[in-house]
Amino acid sequence: MQIHGSTALVTGANRGLGAQLAITLLDAGAATVYAAARDTDTLRPLVQAGGGRVVPVTLDVTDPASVRAAAAEVVDLDLLVNNAGSATFGDPLGADLAGARSDLEVNYLALLHTTRAFLPTLEAAATAGRAAAILNIVSVIALAPAPHTTVYAASKAAAHSLTQSLRATLAPRGIVVHGAYPGGIDTDMSAGMNAVKADARVVAERIVAALAADTTEIYPDDASAALAAIYHADPRQLERTLAG
Numbered sequence: 001m002q003i004h005g006s007t008a009l010v011t012g013a014n015r016g017l018g019a020q021l022a023i024t025l026l027d028a029g030a031a032t033v034y035a036a037a038r039d040t041d042t043l044r045p046l047v048q049a050g051g052g053r054v055v056p057v058t059l060d061v062t063d064p065a066s067v068r069a070a071a072a073e074v075v076d077l078d079l080l081v082n083n084a085g086s087a088t089f090g091d092p093l094g095a096d097l098a099g100a101r102s103d104l105e106v107n108y109l110a111l112l113h114t115t116r117a118f119l120p121t122l123e124a125a126a127t128a129g130r131a132a133a134i135l136n137i138v139s140v141i142a143l144a145p146a147p148h149t150t151v152y153a154a155s156k157a158a159a160h161s162l163t164q165s166l167r168a169t170l171a172p173r174g175i176v177v178h179g180a181y182p183g184g185i186d187t188d189m190s191a192g193m194n195a196v197k198a199d200a201r202v203v204a205e206r207i208v209a210a211l212a213a214d215t216t217e218i219y220p221d222d223a224s225a226a227l228a229a230i231y232h233a234d235p236r237q238l239e240r241t242l243a244g
């Protein structure tokens with residue numbers, strides 16, 4: 001899709017990958033970026049950097065009233081970026097159940113609800129002949145779980161499946177659905193993780209470049225690209241590789 005001149009909304013835009021995606025979209029010429037966050041005070045640096053092109057929006061993706069209010073506020077939208085995420089770590093027997101529920105709420109159910117809420121605005125863009133798209137930030141461990149990512153990986157596997165079904169459902173309506181499947185990224189989420197971590201700015205730049213190139217399945221860092229190659233050759237081999 002053409003990023004230049006487009007209008008995008010990024011959930012969880014106040015920090016981590018979401019903030020970098022918002023900045024990269026602005027750098028690529030987006031006309032407006034709706035920066036969504038639970039606490040809009042945390043968006044101040046992004047709003048300042050945006051030179052009038054960043055519109056803060058209050059959005060808790062797990063709160064139906066908040067999602068409704070945000071969708072009512074956004075009157076024009078070409079690209080919805082479902083980035084907000086939650087990660088609970090632990091093995092399948094020990095991972096915290098409340099955390100597992102939270103991961104499913106944020107990473108899967110909220111993605112479903114938020115997408116439905118913004119769909120009429122995206123459809124209006126498509127009907128007007130503009131490129132309309134959804135970008136879901138998934139994770140490469142949606143394809144097979146790594147040790148200690150059990151419940152998070154399961155929620156991302158659900159997000160992956162939803163991305164696939166949305167792609168099929170929305171294609172006839174002129175809306176392209178992209179999934180990004182990063183490996184480890186150096187953000188607050190992975191702070192306690194002993195793994196290779198890509199720079200969030202580089203990951204965001206590769207994701208936006210892939211969007212511009214109409215790539216629907218995006219592996220934006222070297223680790224995820226290598227794991228995807230294993231998966232596409234033999235899915236069971238990825239399961240064995242990550243389990244090890």
Ligand SMILES: NC(=O)c1ccc[n+]([C@@H]2O[C@H](COP(=O)([O-])OP(=O)(O)OC[C@H]3O[C@@H](n4cnc5c(N)ncnc54)[C@H](OP(=O)(O)O)[C@@H]3O)[C@@H](O)[C@H]2O)c1
Binds near residue numbers: 011
């Ligand atoms: N870091 C990694 O290694 C990695 C790898 C693959 C995929 N990802 C995915 O990349 C995306 C961004 O993650 P990140 O690494 O940037 O994590 P992060 O630094 O922990 O940021 C998470 C973002 O999600 C927001 N968020 C969480 N719950 C929310 C809710 N209920 N409503 C609205 N916003 C909410 C947070 O807002 P608050 O500031 O209000 O908490 C924050 O902006 C996530 O989907 C994550 O699963 C991350």
